[in-house]
Amino acid sequence: MSMLILHDPACANYEALGHPEKPDRVIHTAAYLQDTFPGWTWRSKFEEVPDETLLLAHTPKHLARLEVENDFDADTRYLPGISRYARSSVAAALLAARHAHDTGRPAFSLMRPPGHHATSNEAMGFCYLNQVAIATLAAMRDFDIRRIAVWDFDAHHGNGTEAILLGREGVLVSSVHQSPGYPGTGLHDLGNVRNWPVPPGSSRDLHMDTLRASLDAIVGFRPELILVSAGFDAYVGDPLTEMTLEAEDFASLGKWLQHTGIPAAAVLEGGYSADLPQLVGEFLGAWSE
Secondary structure: OOOOOEEEEEHOOOOOOOOOOOOHHHHHHHHHHHHOOOOOEEEEEOOOHHHHHHOOOHHHHHHHHHOOOOOOOOOOOOOHHHHHHHHHHHHHHHHHHHHHOOOOOOOEHHHHHHOOOOOOOEEEOEOOHHHHHHHHHHHHOOOOOOOOEEEEEOOOOOHHHHHHOOOOOEEEEEEEOOOOOOOOOOOOOOOOOOEEOOOOOOOOHHHHHHHHHHHHHHHHHHHOOOEEOOOOOOOOOOOOOOOOOOOHHHHHHHHHHHHHHEEEEEEEEOOOOOOOHHHHHHHHHHHHH
16 A cells, blocks of 8 residues: 655754754654655645644644744743744644545655644643644544544653543544653543553553554544554653563554554654654554555
């Protein structure tokens, strides 16, 4: 199955020195995917996202705050042009969702910054705009679908996605994440949100069984589209977490996703190991088989 990669190299043009969310994450991953999967399709130009679409998930005050030259918190810094980069990341997620819906084939947004911690009115956790939440609400508005699911396997709980999509009719959020761990949320199920906390240092088998259950919950919901917050920081070598997954486990996640037979698109969230290119390749390669 052909894979569409959405990647604008300009997303590597900003950097906070010493920050783990650095340009090399996408630079090296793009190079690895191009070398390893030469037959895949790439797109680097996306339509500008109107404020009307961003406001499906965020407040006008938040959009204005992104332009203010002050850091949002110690981990989430103001950088010149950050609002533009975040909007481009949203644009790629929207195009990925559109492609999956229209063609039934997979798409992956290889962009930065990530988004799943951004709430309706707050940038945090390296995230400025919540791509997956915006794409979910835009899909419900623009596509003739009634049920959509978010699968978040990043090692950090997508608190922003939960907060924005909580209570939305026709939406299921299923998140597997390390707990205790940043941001300290996602301990219990809540309405249309299923949370699957996994203790630090848990065995691979326990973590994979939990991931399988989380995806089974999505399949049972019978969504017409799945949007994936694909974080690779549950890897045993990631410097920001205490999890134990190996590279081949991400291949299993891709294979599971492919076997659902449900149209799906994914966006890059976390993952801070130097092995990120290989982890992404394992996931996408198995998904596209």
